[in-house]
Amino acid sequence: MTDPKPTVGQPTSHLDRTTERINVTHPHSTRATPQDDGQVKAVGSPLDHAGLLILNKEECLRRIASARMGRVAFVLDGEQVILPINHELDGDEVVFLTDPGSLLAAVELGQPVAFEVDGLDEQRGAAWSVLFAGQARREESAEVTARLNKLGLRPWVRFVARPHWVRITATTISGRETLIDRSA
Numbered sequence: 001m002t003d004p005k006p007t008v009g010q011p012t013s014h015l016d017r018t019t020e021r022i023n024v025t026h027p028h029s030t031r032a033t034p035q036d037d038g039q040v041k042a043v044g045s046p047l048d049h050a051g052l053l054i055l056n057k058e059e060c061l062r063r064i065a066s067a068r069m070g071r072v073a074f075v076l077d078g079e080q081v082i083l084p085i086n087h088e089l090d091g092d093e094v095v096f097l098t099d100p101g102s103l104l105a106a107v108e109l110g111q112p113v114a115f116e117v118d119g120l121d122e123q124r125g126a127a128w129s130v131l132f133a134g135q136a137r138r139e140e141s142a143e144v145t146a147r148l149n150k151l152g153l154r155p156w157v158r159f160v161a162r163p164h165w166v167r168i169t170a171t172t173i174s175g176r177e178t179l180i181d182r183s184a
Helices: 057-066 102-108 142-149
Strands: 031-034 040-043 070-076 079-085 088-090 093-098 112-121 126-138 164-179
Touching: 057 088, 057 112, 057 126, 057 164, 070 102, 079 102, 102 126, 102 164, 112 164, 142 164
Parallel strands: none
Antiparallel strands: 031 040, 070 079, 070 112, 088 093, 093 164, 112 126, 126 164
């Protein structure tokens, strides 16, 4: 018997069991302040086992939307592949354009994918990362692709003759933030 696929909010490893995931709700926005002893104090946000602030689903999606570039990871023919992509959010799903190459082939084989974005907030002195893992599929609806085309997203590679829309539906979304140690 195979284990069921994790659903949004379910832990996927022993480390995840120490943290809450996508269904975390925060009474305040995610933020941190340094204390006099140099430790980070979370305001309205839980911390994980390493002391990193856990970002809730809405904050993870906001940060995905704010990032200009992300990376999509998948396995094809036994090889791990990680590619940089530009992307958009369509509701709570990541969408992007790709050519009919390895990424589209992996999608059509039904391979699980991971999408990751990270950022640095110099003004606040914080670094963050969001991981969006799930299933990708080629968007084939003419109505939906017409709507997505209006988003203005264009492939980075200019010679892509017929780009295809790919949609990632999350099984898990997790995000973390930490303050940068500027004492060094």
